[in-house]
Amino acid sequence: MAERAAIITGGSSGIGLAIARMLGQDGYGLTVSARRPEKLEEAVAGLREEGFEVHTVAANMANEEDIKRIASEHEEKFGRLDVLVNNAGVGIGGLIHDAETKKLDMQLDVNLRAVYLMTRDCVPLLRAAGKEHGKALIVNTASIAGKFGQAGLAMYSATKFGVVGLSQATQQEYGPEGITCTALCPGFVATPMTDWVEGEVPKDEMIQPEDIAAGVRFLLGTSKNCVVPEIQFLRPSDKM
Numbered sequence: 001m002a003e004r005a006a007i008i009t010g011g012s013s014g015i016g017l018a019i020a021r022m023l024g025q026d027g028y029g030l031t032v033s034a035r036r037p038e039k040l041e042e043a044v045a046g047l048r049e050e051g052f053e054v055h056t057v058a059a060n061m062a063n064e065e066d067i068k069r070i071a072s073e074h075e076e077k078f079g080r081l082d083v084l085v086n087n088a089g090v091g092i093g094g095l096i097h098d099a100e101t102k103k104l105d106m107q108l109d110v111n112l113r114a115v116y117l118m119t120r121d122c123v124p125l126l127r128a129a130g131k132e133h134g135k136a137l138i139v140n141t142a143s144i145a146g147k148f149g150q151a152g153l154a155m156y157s158a159t160k161f162g163v164v165g166l167s168q169a170t171q172q173e174y175g176p177e178g179i180t181c182t183a184l185c186p187g188f189v190a191t192p193m194t195d196w197v198e199g200e201v202p203k204d205e206m207i208q209p210e211d212i213a214a215g216v217r218f219l220l221g222t223s224k225n226c227v228v229p230e231i232q233f234l235r236p237s238d239k240m
């Protein structure tokens, strides 16, 4: 059994899959979750081939019962949680006056409410890890759209601003118990989520998912006295 364990939501592709692979390489037992079971199993087969210990939970992050199931199955399988990566997310473009309420609710549920609920349900295990080694870690994938409001992405931006605020509050609440929380704020990353912009920004000019994983590895290498509230990942031509 692995000595350290992690949960990664949205781990079947892109940023979540890269973070899962990095944590597997660093010896973590992994619970990898995502919505579509076939895609999840396909992605995880690759991780298992690389020799990592992986449990999968197909779950819709808009559903509270599914979220509870991720936490409880992980506890049953690994009995400990050192790193929680709240990464699942969805972005639906469009102008405010055209917005459909159903799509707003989906983004709120998956991008923000699920991060809160998942964190809530993982606090007991994270507290135990914090007590043991002083460096339990919660990583929330926000976005650069959570730092600067973006036209055509109003609800997505609002949820990601929410994730940055939630991350700061989480740090304030649990920092004294050896749990640190960091919001990741990337610009365009080369994943399926940015297929829509490929005509304007080629994938090989985007930030790579492995860059984000390298950021998480950096966080894990810092001492327990060091808190990194957020990391922004930008391309050389991005405005600051």
Ligand SMILES: NC(=O)c1ccc[n+]([C@@H]2O[C@H](COP(=O)([O-])OP(=O)(O)OC[C@H]3O[C@@H](n4cnc5c(N)ncnc54)[C@H](OP(=O)(O)O)[C@@H]3O)[C@@H](O)[C@H]2O)c1
Residues within 6 Å of the ligand: 009, 010, 011, 012, 013, 014, 015, 016, 033, 034, 035, 036, 037, 039, 040, 059, 060, 061, 062, 087, 088, 089, 090, 091, 110, 141, 142, 143, 144, 185, 186, 187, 188, 189, 190, 191, 192, 193, 194
């Ligand atoms: N790519 C970028 O440029 C960029 C920039 C900033 C922030 N981000 C954020 O990074 C995170 C990961 O995105 P990505 O770029 O890696 O996209 P991706 O490759 O499309 O991966 C998204 C992951 O989230 C899962 N997911 C989506 N909706 C879900 C739901 N309702 N329930 C459970 N899982 C769900 C997907 O599983 P299914 O495919 O089965 O739905 C998939 O595993 C997101 O929070 C996104 O907002 C991305």
